[in-house]
Amino acid sequence: MLTVNAGAVAPSITMQPASQTVTSGQTATFSVAAAGTAPLAYQWKKNSVAISGATSSAYTTAATTSSDSGAQFTVVVSNTAGTATSSAAMLTVNAGAVAPSITIAARKPNCHLGPDSHFFRGRYR
16 A cells, blocks of 8 residues: 655745725734645734734734835745745825814904993093
């Protein structure tokens, strides 16, 4: 009897992460799908720098700010047979809605004099 054990298969990305557009203050979620011999390990990167704790097939950012706009997110998927790196997904952060404000120009207070008011020598009585 002949038994053949297949070798480990290196990971391949089957669904790339998609670019996201959010409003400032919201989170963004990136996800990837990969095939290959288990177990697969994931490491997300922001602008080529590994993100601490981002080690699953999906990554959700913290609340975004305008400085996050333009950031590129990739993920490296690995196993004992090799690695695969996703294409970059871009994050676009739009400014949040600003509540309208009303500005009223200051004006001189009105002085209302009654019908019986009279001025006498620069004074009013």
